[in-house]
Amino acid sequence: MSTSSDLPKNFRSLDDIQEYLRTFAHERDWEKFHAPKNLAMALAVEASELMEIFQWLPEEGSRHLTIEQMSEVEAEMADVFLYLLRMADVLKIDLMAASERKTVLNEQRYPVEKAKGHATKYTNLD
Known part of the structure; x- marks a missing residue:
């Protein structure tokens, strides 16, 4: 079995990332913690951490972030x-x-x- 460190770091698809995450969780015996409920809560927490960066910025300030703010935004978005992606994998949802x-519905x-x-x-809308 390959380990997460053996997998490609230049991901070419969502499947590549999901396989990496699946292996990463398996190696650490974390699958037991990755119930959809827990992953949904973790997702909400991370989204809140992203929002926190913007919380007190004026609208225009949110369009012109500092290098440090951009780094934080990038990490939280990731x-x-x-x-x-992990939640979609656990629930077997094809995100594409x-x-x-x-998009058709929208x-x-x-x-x-x-x-x-x-x-x-x-x-x-009327």
Whole structure:
């Protein structure tokens, strides 16, 4: 069996990353902790850590981050992404297929002629 350190670091696909995460968890006997409930909570915590970086910034400041802030944002975004991928793997959800279905639904819910220039929820578009 390969170890997580033997796997490629230049990931070429979501499958590569999920295989790495699966091996990483297995080697540490963490699968028992990776129930969907726990992964969803970990994902929310990491998203909160990402939000914390922006919490008190003015809108324009959030568009022009310092190098240190960008580094923090990058790390937290990676945490969110990795937990999402791990959760999808555990639940056997194909995120690419789910994303395709969701974009089709979004196109239907938010037609350009009704949604352009508005941040209104689809249920309130008229």
